[in-house]
Amino acid sequence: MDKTTPATPATPAVHAGPAVSPATEAGPAQRGRGGSRTAGGPGRILVTVYAIFAVAACSRxxxxxxxxxxxxxxxxxxxAFAAVVYVVATVALARPGAAWHRVAVAACATELAGVLAVGTASVVDSAAFPDxxxxxxxxxxxxxxPVxxxxxxxxxxxxSASRARVAGRPARESDNP
Amino acid sequence: MIDGLAAASIACALVAGVACLLQTWRDRAVGVGLLAAAGVVEAVLLAQVIAAIVVVAGGSHADQPANFVLYLIASVVALPVGVWWSLGDRSRWGSGVLGVACLAVAIIVVRLGQVWESTGG
Structure with a gap:
């Protein structure tokens, strides 16, 4: 790959970023194959997609x-309701701890119920959903x-919950940094 | 002019996104190569923002101005945030995060064109 380092604002942001917060806690957790952590490993991609949907749905x-x-x-x-659910799910998935885990489960379940209900309603009565x-x-x-x-x-x-249990460490322990 | 830049940024974002997903598949963390690729994409996106400001200052405007501005902001904010989030996980999944961010940028630029072009102007 070409190493003609492009002088873009993206590069400073790179170094400024991890100093902020969640990223710094994620580092060690990754090394330890983090027990209760839902934002590590593939979960990190999940949080990314949720965040995109949160931003998109909110602004829309x-x-x-x-x-x-x-x-x-x-x-x-x-x-608007969907947007709120996406925001809650994003934050809850990105945070460690049993309480956030429960919030994340609730948000994802609400989302699933919502997408099935609204999806069915929009198919049955498409006049109510012109846009x-x-x-x-x-x-x-x-x-x-969304589904x-x-x-x-x-x-x-x-x-991630069952992994935390196997690790013999109740997820609750790492509540709130 | 905007068309050319839009096509360029979509192409760059797709190439960078595929490179990131390839690195995810090969079990590689985000390295200098991927960061440079993200930097190139971001540079093209910034050029596009400047071009858009120039065009709007020149008198033309988007059919959906509010959406256009939001997509424009999103197009330049997405990658820095994506890079920051991807660097929190120095494993293959960090590369995956960056890949998703790049693909999102491509979609954002496509939408940007749609909310602009419905005027035909």
Whole structure:
């Protein structure tokens, strides 16, 4: 690969970044194959995708509600709800500890229930969903990621919980840094 | 002009994203190569922001200005945040994170074009 180091602002951000916070705690946890940690290993990618959806859904629903709320109230309110669920899931998955683990399970379960309910409702009564919302048609506008994501999330949470138990260390122990 | 830059940034982001996912598959952590690739993508994205400001200052505007600005901001913020998050895990999964961030950038730029172009201007 070419090493003509491009002088972009991305590079300073690289070094400034890990000094901040979650990244520094993640380092040692990775070395120890972190027990209760849901943000390590493949979970890190999961948090990334959740974060993308959180940002996308939030900004989209803010734009929708502030500019054309009367166009499709139900769909836009559901989008806003979805946005909140994504934010909660992202934070909970990124944080260590049993309490956050429980929050993450609840958020992913809510998300799964929501995407199935809204998906079904939008198929049955498409007039109520004139505009594509995150969860309408099971997230078909988003490559069906909204319906796959909570399943992956719940699977990962289950696996990381059982790994924590095997490590003989109750996840609760590492609560709140 | 914007079209050319958009195509370039999408292409760069896709190449970098595939490189990252390849490194994930090969069980490699994020190294200098991937960081340089992310830097190149970010440079093209910044050029695109400047070009967009110039074009908007020149009188044309997007069909959905609010969305356009949000996508524009997202396009340059995504990679620095992605790099920061990927460096927290010095394993193959860090490379995976960066790969996902690059693919997200490609999607953001595609959307950027869509919210601009519906004016035909």
């Amino acid at each position: 629903s803010i734009v929708q509600i502030s500019t054309e709320f009367d166009h499709a109230r139900v769909a836009y309110l559901l989008s 594509q919302a995150v969860w309408s048609n099971y997230g078909s506008g988003y490559l069906f990621i 796959i994501l909570p399943v992956l999330g719940l699977t990962w949470l289950r696996r």
